[in-house]
Amino acid sequence: MKALVYQGPGIKAWKDVPDPTLQADTDVIVRVAVTTICGTDLHILKGDTPEVTDGRILGHEAVGTVEQVGSGVKTLSVGDRVLVSCITACGSCRFCREGRYGQCLGGGGWILGHLIDGTQAELVRVPFADTSTYPVPKGVSDEEILMLADILPTAYEVGVLNGHVQPGDTVAVVGAGPIGLSAITGAKLFSPSTIIAIDLADARLDAAKLFGADVTFNNTSQDAVAYVHSLTNGLGVDVAIEAVGVPASFELCTALVRPGGHVANIGVHGKPATLHLETLWTRDVTITTGLVDTYSTPTLLKLVTSRQVDASPFATHHFDLDDIMTAYDVYARAADTGAIKVVLAR
Helix, strand or coil: CEEEEECCCCCEEEEECCCCCCCCCCCEEEEEEEEECCHHHHHHHHCCCCCCCCCCECCCCEEEEEEEECCCCCCCCCCCEEEECCCECCCCCHHHHCCCHHHCCCCCECCECCCECCCCECEEEECCHHHHEEECCCCCCHHHHHCCCCHHHHHHHHHHHCCCCCCCCEEEEECCCHHHHHHHHHHHCCCCCEEEEEECCHHHHHHHHHHCCCEEEEHHHCCHHHHHHHHCCCCCEEEEEECCCCHHHHHHHHHHEEEEEEEEECCCCCCCCCCCHHHHCCCCCEEECCCCCCCCHHHHHHHHHCCCCCCHHHEEEEEEHHHHHHHHHHHHCHHHHCCCEEEEEC
């Protein structure tokens, strides 16, 4: 089969590799119908996640059809259409029992495209299939369901829920890429009074308006703090959601938040960020971090299926899976191309 293979920082190749095989009786093999590229994949290619070894097939998001089923799989059959989650759950360890699947101790967590071969391929092996895939409901397109593999649950859990967004809140989302736009989508479910999107690219801020941001601000001039304070009577925002993964965006969030507010970090950081305790220690600010657990995926599936959440606008660019190298170029230059999520179909 063909797959996108990581070959060290800055190097990737679309090449022939062996087909995956069942390695445990709880595995399934899924033929990928659609997959996508994540900002985390770009972080891997930059060398931000050194635990990813040369030869790893990238990708952790897919919708496809089950082709082989291990003897221990109880809920899936050949021919089933499934969402492959970015998080794999053994289902029985301490953290899985708490619904914290991202911290799985039994061989799961974020492993696809990270510690084992991933979904940017024609076929993918999915461990612990009963607890790591979701049946795809009828009447919803593959590309809509694809957005539930990672970005929508990630932004909802790590940004909106960890940030304790409440009705009437003022929410700042720093970074208007796919995760930031997903955070705007999730925050709207809680009726905040104002959502402020902050970015450096006008194209992404235009997208933020379409996704429901009330106010946008281009921070090229580095005066976002003064601007936000002018909107909030000098207090700052109730919730600041970091959706980039660079030191400047995290530090900006800590400067934007009001006393007693919440900073919810979603971004994948490859470098240290400064925590300004000299100004924060008196302000009763809560700072949260997290890897998505995907406990919200069943809820979000219902919301997408009932059209209370519209996942279709995320898919802005479409490619054949064989054109994945071009898709990576388009996605990596999103500020210029306007790409939110690329959909790669087989």
